[in-house]
Amino acid sequence: GENVEQHPSTLSVQEGDSAVIKCTYSDSASNYFPWYKQELGKRPQLIIDIRSNVGEKKDQRIAVTLNKTAKHFSLHITETQPEDSAVYFCAATGYGGSQGNLIFGKGTKLSVKP
Amino acid sequence: NAGVTQTPKFQVLKTGQSMTLQCAQDMNHNSMYWYRQDPGMGLRLIYYSASEGTTDKGEVPNGYNVSRLNKREFSLRLESAAPSQTSVYFCASSVNFSKEEKLFFGSGTQLSVL
Numbered sequence: 445g446e447n448v449e450q451h452p453s454t455l456s457v458q459e460g461d462s463a464v465i466k467c468t469y470s471d472s473a474s475n476y477f478p479w480y481k482q483e484l485g486k487r488p489q490l491i492i493d494i495r496s497n498v499g500e501k502k503d504q505r506i507a508v509t510l511n512k513t514a515k516h517f518s519l520h521i522t523e524t525q526p527e528d529s530a531v532y533f534c535a536a537t538g539y540g541g542s543q544g545n546l547i548f549g550k551g552t553k554l555s556v557k558p
Numbered sequence: 559n560a561g562v563t564q565t566p567k568f569q570v571l572k573t574g575q576s577m578t579l580q581c582a583q584d585m586n587h588n589s590m591y592w593y594r595q596d597p598g599m600g601l602r603l604i605y606y607s608a609s610e611g612t613t614d615k616g617e618v619p620n621g622y623n624v625s626r627l628n629k630r631e632f633s634l635r636l637e638s639a640a641p642s643q644t645s646v647y648f649c650a651s652s653v654n655f656s657k658e659e660k661l662f663f664g665s666g667t668q669l670s671v672l
Contacts, residue, residue: 453598475658476658486665487663487664487665487666488601488661488663489663490661493660533600533601545591545606545655546603549600550598550599551598551600
């Protein structure tokens, strides 16, 4: 079944710097890769997603890149702001067995220092 | 629209007690899900319901049962709670079960089993 590894588990940056979070997946059949942001005590919310027929997608300060050959995808946040502080989860579609739909990484806690 | 509503928000149980977590969505979504979130473990799928009248096991179904009561409601039952079930539980929904759908999460239930 699908396995999603996410690194780093914690990331601290200065306001205005860029942040990069990386994920790898194991199932070459996976074709959908969303990123969720979870602020402290809140629910996870989708911030960006990418499908396998696209190599990169941008939405203002957020971008996601996908390398299907290497089976890894990354979240890039530019010009970080304190409100970007949160836990970020990557996910990939899981197939087979009893895994249901999305398999999530273990999360990255991003801290943006003013 | 309230989106996805979960009750209760907090619950403390003793080992062996039973309880049902309630979830309702008002977005006319076909698919609903239950996840658990543990520190350092990300979000793991317990059960899902691709459409009204169907339920399937996810990654970690042991110790749980679910009921898709109607299109709006999807409940999670712990028949005999164990300390290992101490976690934050999130209900989620999506328009369809296509594995490429945005998940809308509820606000979560923090459950402690003593």
